[in-house]
Amino acid sequence: MADLIHPSAVVDPAARIGQGVEIGPFCVVGPEVSLADGVALKSHVVVTGNTSIDEETIVFPFASIGEVPQDLKFKGERTRLEIGKRNRIREHVTMNPGTEGGGGVTVIGDDGLFMAGSHVAHDCHIGDRVILVNHASVAGHCVLGDDVIVGGLSGVHQWVRIGRGAMIGAVTMVTADVIPFGLVQGPRGHLDGLNLVGLKRRGATRADISALREMLSTLSQGSFRETARARADQDMGAMEREVLDFILGPSDRSFLTPARPA
Structure with a gap:
C-alpha cells in the first residue's frame, strides 16, 4: 500500500x-x-x-x-x-x-x-x-x-x-x-x-419516438400537470409512462415548456 x-x-x-x-x-x-x-x-x-x-x-x-x-x-x-x-x-x-x-x-x-x-x-x-x-x-x-x-x-x-x-x-x-x-x-x-440523439443511442424505436412527440405536443397545449392527470389512466408505452410519472411526481415546481412564437 x-x-x-x-x-x-x-x-x-x-x-x-x-x-x-x-x-x-x-x-x-x-x-x-x-x-x-x-x-x-x-x-x-x-x-x-x-x-x-x-x-x-x-x-x-x-x-x-x-x-x-x-x-x-x-x-x-x-x-x-x-x-x-x-x-x-x-x-x-x-x-x-x-x-x-x-x-x-x-x-x-x-x-x-x-x-x-x-x-x-x-x-x-x-x-x-x-x-x-x-x-x-x-x-x-x-x-x-x-x-x-x-x-x-x-x-x-x-x-x-x-x-x-x-x-x-x-x-x-x-x-x-x-x-x-x-x-x-x-x-x-x-x-x-x-x-x-440520446433516444436513438439508447435503442428507442421509431414508434417510441413518435409516441413521445405526440405526447409532448399534447402536453404543450396546456398545463403539464393537468394534461398528465387527464391521461394517467390511458394505455401507453413505457417511455410515455415514465414521462407522465415524472410530471406527476413529488415536486411543486413548474416545468420548462416550449418557447412561445415571437
Missing part, C-alpha cells in the same frame, strides 16, 4: 483505504474518508468530510471533494457525500455533502463524467452515466436522472429535477423541471423538443 501513496500526500490514519488505491503527490485525505478498491487520486486532490468514494473512481488534480456545503444555513451538522463507482472527476471539480435541512446526504451515481470546473452542491442526487460538461453547476437539492447531460457553462437552479435521458445545451440556465428525454437550450432555458 505504501508504494501507492506518494510521500508528500497527507492521509489521516483513520481514513479507510481499500486495496490498490493510488494517492498521488500533495493529496489530502481526511479522517472520515473511505476510498474503495482501485480509487485513484491523481495529485493535489482534497477529499475530506464524511465522504465515501466507490471502486475505480478517478479524481484528477485540484478537485475538492467533501468540503462543507456552500450554504449559510449549514452549522457543522454531521452529513455525508457518497460517490459511486467508475466516475471520472476532472480538474477543479467541487462536490459538497448534504445539509440537515436537505436530507443530510449528497449522492453521485456510477460511471459519471464530471468535467473540469463543474460543481455538485449539497443534497443533490445524481444518477448513473451523468455528464457535467466544463463549468456546469448544479445547485442544492437537485435531482438528475440517469444519462443526463448538462452542457458547458450551464447552471441548474436549486430544487430542480431533470428526468432521465434529458440534455441541457451549453450556456443555459435551467430554472424549472425538465421532463425525461427532453432537450433544453437557450440562455433562459426552454424545452426544445426531445433529445433525439
